[in-house]
Amino acid sequence: MTRVAEQDLTRRIATRAVHAGYLGDPLSGAVMSPIYQTSTYIQEGLGKNKGYEYARTRNPTREALERNVAALEGGLHGFAFGSGLAALDAVMKLLSAGDHVVSGENVYGGSHRQMTHIWSRLGLTFTFVDGGDARAVAQAVTPQTKIVYAETPTNPMMRLCDLAATGEIARKAKALFVVDNTFATPVFQQPLQFGADIVLHSTTKYLNGHSDMVGGMLVTARDDVAERLGFIQNSSGAVPGPFDCWLALRGTKTLALRMRQHDASGRRIAEWLEHHPRVQRVYYPGLQSHAQHELAARQMTGFGGMLSIELGDTGFARRFVERTRIFALAESLGGVESLIGHPASMTHASVPLEMRRRMGLTDSLVRLSVGIEDVEDLIGDLAQALADD
Numbered sequence: 001m002t003r004v005a006e007q008d009l010t011r012r013i014a015t016r017a018v019h020a021g022y023l024g025d026p027l028s029g030a031v032m033s034p035i036y037q038t039s040t041y042i043q044e045g046l047g048k049n050k051g052y053e054y055a056r057t058r059n060p061t062r063e064a065l066e067r068n069v070a071a072l073e074g075g076l077h078g079f080a081f082g083s084g085l086a087a088l089d090a091v092m093k094l095l096s097a098g099d100h101v102v103s104g105e106n107v108y109g110g111s112h113r114q115m116t117h118i119w120s121r122l123g124l125t126f127t128f129v130d131g132g133d134a135r136a137v138a139q140a141v142t143p144q145t146k147i148v149y150a151e152t153p154t155n156p157m158m159r160l161c162d163l164a165a166t167g168e169i170a171r172k173a174k175a176l177f178v179v180d181n182t183f184a185t186p187v188f189q190q191p192l193q194f195g196a197d198i199v200l201h202s203t204t205k206y207l208n209g210h211s212d213m214v215g216g217m218l219v220t221a222r223d224d225v226a227e228r229l230g231f232i233q234n235s236s237g238a239v240p241g242p243f244d245c246w247l248a249l250r251g252t253k254t255l256a257l258r259m260r261q262h263d264a265s266g267r268r269i270a271e272w273l274e275h276h277p278r279v280q281r282v283y284y285p286g287l288q289s290h291a292q293h294e295l296a297a298r299q300m301t302g303f304g305g306m307l308s309i310e311l312g313d314t315g316f317a318r319r320f321v322e323r324t325r326i327f328a329l330a331e332s333l334g335g336v337e338s339l340i341g342h343p344a345s346m347t348h349a350s351v352p353l354e355m356r357r358r359m360g361l362t363d364s365l366v367r368l369s370v371g372i373e374d375v376e377d378l379i380g381d382l383a384q385a386l387a388d389d
Contacts, residue, residue, distance in 0.1 A: 167195020
């Protein structure tokens with residue numbers, strides 16, 4: 001079980017990002033964690049080894065990444081997986097048939113699909129509510145509720161969950177509070193400080209930041225939860241390879257620096273879009289017009305580079321996403337390059353139409369992942385794509 005060194009938790013976030021988790025290379029003193037590209041390890045004798053027997057169970061490169069991200073979140077234990085959905089899969093495996101989950105309704109489409117199309121078939125039950133309404137969350141709890149699951153800010157409606165209030169609801173229900181922190185990252189939000197038991201990340205996104213690997217991560221400060229997650233990680237085997245771990249670890253070193261630029265450009269573009277005549281509404285928690293801006297300012301230290309816009313015309317929305325020249329039309333988010341997407345037909349196509357409509361996720365909604373390019377170039381690109389036909 002990978003445990004964070006105490007000194008890594010006392011340093012500030014940018015210092016943790018660069019240094020946390022790496023114990024040093026005794027062979028060469030390499031500054032960067034080596035890539036231990038091996039499936040097995042030589043044992044000195046029966047029952048005698050250096051702590052490593054088989055790479056599914058332990059790998060030094062993976063452990064360095066796990067310690068690093070756990071330290072960034074202020075946790076004690078990290079567990080890396082082959083994707084964000086593999087991390088969610090491990091969370092669901094903490095449960096048994098008959099257990100109940102209260103989840104925010106506006107979660108990533110793949111998360112919703114896994115819950116409803118896989119775990120529901122295997123005996124888990126789910127209630128989806130507006131995660132920003134603490135009263136609705138509390139009312140959905142039953143004696144069988146074992147997990148309260150939140151994504152904040154949400155994908156793609158940018159809704160917020162009141163972490164402190166929801167954490168208290170989960171605590172009273174004796175349920176685990178699980179938070180997907182992919183959009184905010186530990187640079188701008190640390191859910192464990194507000195009562196979360198487990199923090200989930202798609203490391204594919206901001207943590208890696210370079211769109212060149214796929215991975216997931218779970219972080220917890222609870223030893224008992226860590227023991228169960230470690231068993232599931234090893235028993236199910238959905239672990240990332242050492243090279244992907246190294247790529248993610250390389251990415252986290254610049255996380256604090258990149259997030260500052262994502263945030264600065266995200267705020268600037270959101271403000272510009274809010275005054276554009278072709279844009280009906282901007283969803284971005286950094287705007288004072290956002291219904292939960294006060295909550296965002298209370299539990300986040302920055303607002304990041306993710307935002308969505310309502311254009312009010314499906315045909316125009318489809319033309320808009322195909323006309324950008326710097327913003328690339330692609331799935332995913334959180335890379336150094338700017339991306340644009342159409343959630344209704346891309347990331348959230350598997351979410352039932354009725355649920356999408358209830359959330360306000362229309363066919364004319366467009367999601368932007370603002371990269372680190374020059375913000376004036378990005379605004380110019382959006383301006384030409386939004387121009388009248």
